[in-house]
Amino acid sequence: MFNLNNLKQEPELDEEESSVLLSIGDLMSGLLMIFALLFVTVLVQLKDREEPRRVIVGTVVEQMKGNNINVNVNPETGDVTIQDKILFDENSAELKPAGKIFLRRFIPVYSRVIFANKDFKKEIARVVIEGHTSSKGDYDTNLELSLLRALAVSKFIFSNELNFPTKWELRTKVMAAGRGEMEAKQKVDDPSDRKVIFRFQFRGENFSEWYRKNQSLQQQNR
Template identity: 65%
Template sequence: MDDFIRGEIDAEIIEDDDSSIYLSIGDLMSGLLMFFALLFITALLQLAQKDVPKRVVIGNVVGQMKSNHINVKVNPETGDISIQESILFAKGSTELKPEGKAFLRSFIPVYSGVIFSKKEFEQEISRVVIEGHTSSDGDDKTNLQLSLLRSSSVYNYIFYEMNFPTKTPLSQKILAAGRGEIESDKYDNPGDRKVVFRFQFRSDELKKDIVKTSL
């Protein structure tokens, strides 16, 4: 009889120990979930704060283009400025038209002026890429070469034939690249033939780092 009672007591003790272990694990998991939730919320707040300088820069670019009557397409989310082929080049050509040179003379001083108008703008924009783009008409290799030569023509004209107050600092941020037909429609679309001035924002780079850290 005593052995039976002792066995029941031992079983109850084991059950109590198991319950304590399960409760401890549950509390630990709840704590971890709470920690990661707070970490995620903090990351979201940091991402929102990092977007502020970027939006201010883009807003200033849009405003200056309008106030100086420079007719370009500005992406309000990225700040990308698209300049259609017809403004800069004859179809299939890599040589800037006189009208294209005149456009760059009016556009570049204003565009560059925004970048260096404030220290925080200059710091926020890590790089500017002049991208050549083509439509899907023609073969890949030819289009890639055409796009690169066009972006190089724009770059060379800006830095070898133009003079403007922020020329030297801009030269340290800018590069030319050819994208060919990578971003073009499947069918030939004249709107795909363009040169794009694309910002690379420091806040975007930081956002990627924050996301990686929070995962």
């Protein structure tokens, strides 16, 4: 016998299934909206973070040119490169008199940029002074020499021989490092590889991330 009750129940089941599907669809739409908002928020934060860094780098470039300081400034990172012949004699980690004169001109201007305003000061977490050598000579000797040169520059900056208004603030940000021939052109004694670099590590970058970023940029610029 045909049961009329069955006809009444089937539409009710269809309605329940439709209701469940609509709920899942609404949930997915809500999640997608949340992810979209988070993505936009991250993009805005990254843009806000990049803007002061570009201003800082641009200010470094302007100040070096404006004060006729003979250095090479990377327009993307703000790295300041000083050829070692300005600072040291060959195979020596003792600053030359001419090197000290150069640092007396360069450091006050460079430090003034870092502490130009509270935003710059906050954004620049660290200044790394790196010594570099060419591939000429023994690897271990080059590594040691590069570190000793970076330390010599750092010690001179904070010695009694050099005075500038932001000296003690700068001390809290500086770190010396030796890179030796690790970033030199392979098997080529290129004088341009012998240098001291002042590098910014910006706020929010842990050291490993900062190091990888700089390694990548150096490879691109070669």
